[in-house]
Amino acid sequence: xxKILSTVIFFLxxxxxxxxxxxxxxxxxxxxxxQNVLQPFQQQWNQLPExxxxxxxxxxxxxxxxxxxxxxxxxxxxxRWRQLPPDQRELLRAxxxxxxxxxxxxxxxxxxxxxxxxxxxxxQRAKLKQQWDDATPEEREEMRERMRNMTPQQRQQMRQQWMxxxxx
Numbered sequence: 097x098x099k100i101l102s103t104v105i106f107f108l109x110x111x112x113x114x115x116x117x118x119x120x121x122x123x124x125x126x127x128x129x130x131q132n133v134l135q136p137f138q139q140q141w142n143q144l145p146e147x148x149x150x151x152x153x154x155x156x157x158x159x160x161x162x163x164x165x166x167x168x169x170x171x172x173x174x175x176r177w178r179q180l181p182p183d184q185r186e187l188l189r190a191x192x193x194x195x196x197x198x199x200x201x202x203x204x205x206x207x208x209x210x211x212x213x214x215x216x217x218x219x220q221r222a223k224l225k226q227q228w229d230d231a232t233p234e235e236r237e238e239m240r241e242r243m244r245n246m247t248p249q250q251r252q253q254m255r256q257q258w259m260x261x262x263x264x
Contacts, residue, residue, distance in 0.1 A: 121149045130156040223259070 123141045126134065133156040134141075141149065162170065177185065195203060213221060228236065243251050 120146045121153055126153060126156070127160075129160045133159055220259075227259075 120142075123131070123138060130153055131138070134152055137144065137152060144152070159167065159170075180188070195206070198206070213224075216224070231239070242254065246254065
């Protein structure tokens with residue numbers, strides 16, 4: 097259990113935001129809760145880079161504030177992550193880096209689009225996914241380009257037309 101816990105904490109730490117230059121953190125300055133979570137790292141703690149110490153300590157801090165349900169979800173996400181092939185992990189890392197490089201407005205717009213998609217009924221989401229999967233790379237790029245140049249209202253209208261076209 098402790099190994100899984102430390103692995104999850106490590107995952108939370110590496111997916112966290114980037115931090116400015118950090119100072120080394122002495123093991124004894126960690127809270128008892130952090131020490132408990134990070135116990136597998138105790139022997140090598142002083143040899144870890146300062147940035148890694150900071151990420152791990154903040155990850156342990158986050159872990160301590162999570163509800164049991166949030167911890168369970170984090171463990172499940174990490175297990176799914178570990179089961180992904182290396183090329184998919186790399187693709188996800190690249191997407192995450194691209195997301196981090198977006199402006200706050202771009203990130204908000206992307207989150208809004210994702211929420212819109214998540215709120216669709218499952219059958220409609222499945223239909224959209226299938227339509228996307230069936231489209232050629234050229235059709236996908238054409239759609240991306242058209243959508244980049246549209247107003248939100250035009251995008252919504254295009255989505256509706258695209259759905260009707262694919263259904264008939």
